[in-house]
Amino acid sequence: MDKKVGLKFKVYYFIKFIGQGVLYPFLVLLLTSKGINGSALGLLLMVIPFGKVVLQPLSGYLCDLFRIHKSVLIISVALNCLGGLFLFFCPQVYAYYLLAIVIITLGETSADTLINTLAIDYLSRSDRQTDFGRWRLWGAFGFMTGSFFLGLFVLDQTLRFVPAVFAGANFFALFAALSLPKASDKKPVDWLGGIKMVTHNPPYALLLVGMVFSGISFSIILNYYSVYMKGIGAASWMIGFGVALQTGVEILLSANTKAITDRFPLRAVYLVGFVILPLRCFLYLINKSPVLGLAIQNLHGFYIFSAFIVGMIVLDMNLKPEWRSTGQAYYYSAFGGIGAMLGSFIAPLIFDKQGISVLWAVAAVIAFIGYVFVNRATRKLIPVTKKSST
Numbered sequence: 001m002d003k004k005v006g007l008k009f010k011v012y013y014f015i016k017f018i019g020q021g022v023l024y025p026f027l028v029l030l031l032t033s034k035g036i037n038g039s040a041l042g043l044l045l046m047v048i049p050f051g052k053v054v055l056q057p058l059s060g061y062l063c064d065l066f067r068i069h070k071s072v073l074i075i076s077v078a079l080n081c082l083g084g085l086f087l088f089f090c091p092q093v094y095a096y097y098l099l100a101i102v103i104i105t106l107g108e109t110s111a112d113t114l115i116n117t118l119a120i121d122y123l124s125r126s127d128r129q130t131d132f133g134r135w136r137l138w139g140a141f142g143f144m145t146g147s148f149f150l151g152l153f154v155l156d157q158t159l160r161f162v163p164a165v166f167a168g169a170n171f172f173a174l175f176a177a178l179s180l181p182k183a184s185d186k187k188p189v190d191w192l193g194g195i196k197m198v199t200h201n202p203p204y205a206l207l208l209v210g211m212v213f214s215g216i217s218f219s220i221i222l223n224y225y226s227v228y229m230k231g232i233g234a235a236s237w238m239i240g241f242g243v244a245l246q247t248g249v250e251i252l253l254s255a256n257t258k259a260i261t262d263r264f265p266l267r268a269v270y271l272v273g274f275v276i277l278p279l280r281c282f283l284y285l286i287n288k289s290p291v292l293g294l295a296i297q298n299l300h301g302f303y304i305f306s307a308f309i310v311g312m313i314v315l316d317m318n319l320k321p322e323w324r325s326t327g328q329a330y331y332y333s334a335f336g337g338i339g340a341m342l343g344s345f346i347a348p349l350i351f352d353k354q355g356i357s358v359l360w361a362v363a364a365v366i367a368f369i370g371y372v373f374v375n376r377a378t379r380k381l382i383p384v385t386k387k388s389s390t
Contacts, residue, residue: 005181006135009119012176013139016111019080019169021146022162027100028223029230030159034092038352044101045223045344049215051105052337060329061194063117069325073114077174079107082168090159090196094160100163113332117325120316121183133257133309139305140254142169144247170337174372186322194326197319204318204327208334210274210373211307215339216234217277217367218303220347220359221284225297227355242294244385248322249301267382268327270314273306281364282379285357307335318381 031041063069090096119136123129146169150158190196198205229239252277253260261269280299287293313330319327350359 005122006131008176009115009122009135010138012115012173012180013136013348014142014145015169015176016077016115016173017139017142017207018146019084019166019173019320021143022150022169023166024157024222025147025226026155026162029155029226031097031160033098033156033159034097036094036097038348040094040097041332042345042348044097045348046341047101047324048105048108049219049337049339049341049344051102051109052333053341054337055106055109056113056329056333056337057326060117060327061111063110063114063183064188064323065191065193067183067185067187069114069117069121069342070177070180072110073118073180073305074112074174074177076107076109076114077170077177079332080104081107081167081170081174081370083107083204084163084165084170088167089161097174112336113325113328115177115180116312116328118180118183120312120324121321122181124321125184130258132312133254133305134310135377136309137251140247140250140301144245144251147247149240152237154240172298183325184215184321189267193265193320197323197327201318203377206373207381208330210370210375210377211334211340212330212342213278213366213370213372214274214307214372214375215335215337216279216343216346217339217363217370218335219340219343220363221281221300223344223347224351224356224359227294227351228284228360229290231356232288232293234293236291237353238294242297246297246300247304249298250304250309251301253301257305257309257313258387266310266314267378270306270310270378270382271371271375273303274367276302278364278367278371279369281360285364314378314382318355 001096028041028045031044036044045279063072083106086103087097087100090100116132116136119132120129123131123135147167150162150165183273188194198368225242226239228262229242234242276299280296280303283299287296314327315327315331316324346362347359350362
């Protein structure tokens, strides 16, 4: 394996996730600062997940079929840059905000899936998929850097610059994407294989159902953590620090992916994040201390590690190599598409009428239901063998 190629992937992850660390944790605050609330806010928050539901599986399917992963990735990052710039410069009109979010959505629907596909594809050539965590952790570093940097300043003064920073990060990520290797040239033999992986594999379909429920809960946490912290009296720097701190556990675990999956059963490592997610919501429900709010946020890293680091290894065990992008797209679409869309729709309605406590209670119940589905699915997807723990 060429170490220079590994460095290119790490640079991409770091720069790209700086933008995500600035935009997503503060998007609700940014939009509400512009006077957007209730159903109008819910509609804007639903655009990105709705786009993922519709476009992400289609994009993954076409990329696998025609082997155009890198080209689509480059276009996706460019669209993110343009969308961020438009959101920053556009007049304060709701229709323009909607258009800006749509442009960003067109980029976000494919970017994460395709970079992971390219990384796993390259690592699989030397049978080193467990090194994926060491590459992906640089995304966590980037996310932490972006969130912490923004949180150093008074949010009321810096929120307006969030779209510009997001655009700048994607501008530099575009150059990093240009240097990445292409996916393998092996095309699928059966063009219906991307559909059959769901219809002919009930455990995988059950896993996707679990990811929908998990995505609803996670979306609520992602969108309302900063609102929650502000409500319990946290200073601006604490909100930014909390969002940055949440990646600390993820970085530590990702750096030791191979050691962890060698020592513990793969299924247990995968499920631990899904067990912790409802617990995290419950702790938010009962906590009123900003300091403890920072501590609870560290549980974020366990879920990300389980679902999206170990999760990629689990998927790779169950997907044909030529359908990697499609299989990952279904996974991300269930979580960040259907799940996030439903979460973005119901959360403002519950929050406006019942408050943050009821919202956390609902999120905890939904997260537990997600765990039940994922737990049942993995009984078939992850065989209990020595190989399954490596």
